[in-house]
Amino acid sequence: IAGITQAPTSQILAAGRRMTLRCTQDMRHNAMYWYRQDLGLGLRLIHYSNTAGTTGKGEVPDGYSVSRANTDDFPLTLASAVPSQTSVYFCASSAAPGRIYTFGSGTRLTVV
Amino acid sequence: KNEVEQSPQNLTAQEGEFITINCSYSVGISALHWLQQHPGGGIVSLFMLSSGKKKHGRLIATINIQEKHSSLHITASHPRDSAVYICAVRPEQGDDKIIFGKGTRLHILP
Numbered sequence: 001i002a003g004i005t006q007a008p009t010s011q012i013l014a015a016g017r018r019m020t021l022r023c024t025q026d027m028r029h030n031a032m033y034w035y036r037q038d039l040g041l042g043l044r045l046i047h048y049s050n051t052a053g054t055t056g057k058g059e060v061p062d063g064y065s066v067s068r069a070n071t072d073d074f075p076l077t078l079a080s081a082v083p084s085q086t087s088v089y090f091c092a093s094s095a096a097p098g099r100i101y102t103f104g105s106g107t108r109l110t111v112v
Numbered sequence: 113k114n115e116v117e118q119s120p121q122n123l124t125a126q127e128g129e130f131i132t133i134n135c136s137y138s139v140g141i142s143a144l145h146w147l148q149q150h151p152g153g154g155i156v157s158l159f160m161l162s163s164g165k166k167k168h169g170r171l172i173a174t175i176n177i178q179e180k181h182s183s184l185h186i187t188a189s190h191p192r193d194s195a196v197y198i199c200a201v202r203p204e205q206g207d208d209k210i211i212f213g214k215g216t217r218l219h220i221l222p
Contacts, residue, residue, distance in 0.1 A: 042214035
C-alpha cells in the first residue's frame, strides 16, 4: 500500500455510538498522529504516539482514545460520539517526531 | 495569539502570476514545514526546512530564522496550483509536536 491507509473514508454516526477510525502505515514510521480539521481552525492534534507502546495527548484529546500496540496501526476511538466531533480526521506518520509527515487521505465523520 | 500566522488567508490570482504566501511564528523552531491540500483531497508535505532556501519545480520555500518568517513562492502559477497551503513549525523546546497554521487558500484563475 506504500503509505497510510485510513478507514472508513466517510461515516455518518448516531450520537452516543462508539466508533473506531482505523489507520495503518507500511513505512515503519515510529511516530503517528491523529488530527481533526475544522473550517477556520486548521489542523488540531488529538493524540500522538512517538513509538509503538506509547501514546500522548494533543491539543483536543477529550472524547477520544488511542492505542499503539504495534508500529503499523494507530486506531482512534470515539467512546460515545457527540455532534461536536463532526469533522474530517487525518492520520499522519513520520520517521521520527517532527520529521516530514505522510498523511492519510482522511475520514469525514458526521455525528447526528 | 496563534503561534503560527499565515497571510494572506485567501488569495486569488491569474494564471502565470508569481505567488507569495507568508508564514510568521512566535517560538524558536528547529524546522518548518510547508504542506499542500487540494480541495477535498489529502495533505502532502512540500518542504521541510531549517535554514536558507529549498526549490522543487516551480515551488520555492525560504526561511529567515532571525526574523521568524518563511515564505512559499510559486512561479508561473497554474490552475492546478489551486489548493490550501499550510505552514507548520516544530518548536525547539517541548515535546516535538508540530504546530500548524490555519492555511492560505489559493485560487488560480485560468
